[in-house]
Amino acid sequence: MNSSAPLLQTPLHAAHLEAGARMVDFAGWHMPVNYGSQIDEHHAVRRGAGMFDVSHMLALDLEGHGATVWLRVLLANDVARLARANIPGKALYSCMLSEEGGVIDDLIVYRFSDERYRIVVNAGTAAKDVAWMRKHIARHGFNVSLTERRDLAMIAVQGPEAREKTWQALPELKNGSAAMPPFSGAQISDIFIGRTGYTGEDGFELTLPATRAAAAWRALLDAGVRPCGLGARDTLRLEAGMNLYGQDMDETVSPLDSGLEWTVDFSDPARAFTGRAALEAHPATRKLLGLVLEERGVLRAHMPVFTASGAGETTSGSFSPTLEKSIALARLPLSVQAGEKIEVEIRGKRLPALLVKLPFVRHGKALA
Numbered sequence: 099m100n101s102s103a104p105l106l107q108t109p110l111h112a113a114h115l116e117a118g119a120r121m122v123d124f125a126g127w128h129m130p131v132n133y134g135s136q137i138d139e140h141h142a143v144r145r146g147a148g149m150f151d152v153s154h155m156l157a158l159d160l161e162g163h164g165a166t167v168w169l170r171v172l173l174a175n176d177v178a179r180l181a182r183a184n185i186p187g188k189a190l191y192s193c194m195l196s197e198e199g200g201v202i203d204d205l206i207v208y209r210f211s212d213e214r215y216r217i218v219v220n221a222g223t224a225a226k227d228v229a230w231m232r233k234h235i236a237r238h239g240f241n242v243s244l245t246e247r248r249d250l251a252m253i254a255v256q257g258p259e260a261r262e263k264t265w266q267a268l269p270e271l272k273n274g275s276a277a278m279p280p281f282s283g284a285q286i287s288d289i290f291i292g293r294t295g296y297t298g299e300d301g302f303e304l305t306l307p308a309t310r311a312a313a314a315w316r317a318l319l320d321a322g323v324r325p326c327g328l329g330a331r332d333t334l335r336l337e338a339g340m341n342l343y344g345q346d347m348d349e350t351v352s353p354l355d356s357g358l359e360w361t362v363d364f365s366d367p368a369r370a371f372t373g374r375a376a377l378e379a380h381p382a383t384r385k386l387l388g389l390v391l392e393e394r395g396v397l398r399a400h401m402p403v404f405t406a407s408g409a410g411e412t413t414s415g416s417f418s419p420t421l422e423k424s425i426a427l428a429r430l431p432l433s434v435q436a437g438e439k440i441e442v443e444i445r446g447k448r449l450p451a452l453l454v455k456l457p458f459v460r461h462g463k464a465l466a
Contacts, residue, residue, distance in 0.1 A: 125222035162242030195373030260301035298338025339456030357386030
């Protein structure tokens with residue numbers, strides 16, 4: 099985005115300013131980084147319920163006779179498994195790859211039928227993603243339409259109390275979502291509700307008309323849901339071992355080297371998804387593991403890591419409010435294993451750290 103262009107605003111922008119949020123430029127959007135204590139916001143999600151404005155992300159509606167066939171070519175994961183699951187609104191997490199096998203973006207796709215899906219992509223890559231998708235459709239001649247839904251707002255409500263507080267605030271959603279299994283969604287009146295999230299906690303992601311967003315936000319506030327900013331969202335996803343696009347993977351890195359091999363489905367030899375040939379020609383050379391610093395210090399991205407098997411690098415890092423330690427994701431040689439003692443270089447000094455399996459935290463419980 100042109101640095102001189104005004105920052106984009108979500109339908110909840112006025113609510114953030116009214117609440118005294120500290121606002122920052124995030125992917126060209128004016129977004130709240132916190133409303134006071136970032137650590138308190140983090141704990142609110144782990145222990146109760148917090149909510150995030152994620153309206154800067156882009157929902158895309160895909161329709162047409164060729165929708166399933168196109169997605170099976172576009173995505174590294176296979177949407178055919180959604181039909182086999184036989185769960186209405188079942189969701190799939192996948193990477194969208196370049197021909198060279200790099201990650202253009204990671205996204206979620208919900209299946210309503212073989213001819214109708216909803217795709218949700220990241221804010222910072224939205225324009226690039228849509229351009230790639232439209233080029234891909236035209237190149238292969240698929241009979242589909244792709245509609246950008248900037249008329250919608252998105253609110254993520256996360257935490258062990260998130261579902262109950264959502265139903266308290268928006269009681270019309272309860273009947274249609276109480277039995278909803280994790281990683282699925284449903285359209286209830288004019289609100290799409292998905293049992294998904296980016297925090298390692300249970301909860302919902304609500305997609306609703308932009309004109310209804312402020313009222314829904316206020317109702318959630320009245321139900322005791324705490325507003326949370328991008329800062330807490332990042333520490334929560336890091337504790338949950340979830341990749342962040344642009345840090346833990348991008349177009350220069352294979353998903354096989356980014357801890358995302360589980361999202362690449364090679365099971366159908368006839369499915370020539372974009373990037374498959376490159377991945378098969380270049381197997382994984384690295385793995386992504388968690389790292390817990392054993393001394394005082396702050397881990398950040400791009401710090402050198404030293405193991406008995408060779409060097410690596412942190413990709414994301416921060417202080418973990420749940421563990422009360424500094425943690426990171428690190429791209430390391432394939433032969434290293436969780437439980438190994440390694441060293442991280444911080445400001446020219448090597449400090450001891452422990453490699454752990456991901457996630458660090460899930461459903462409020464420390465696992466590392």
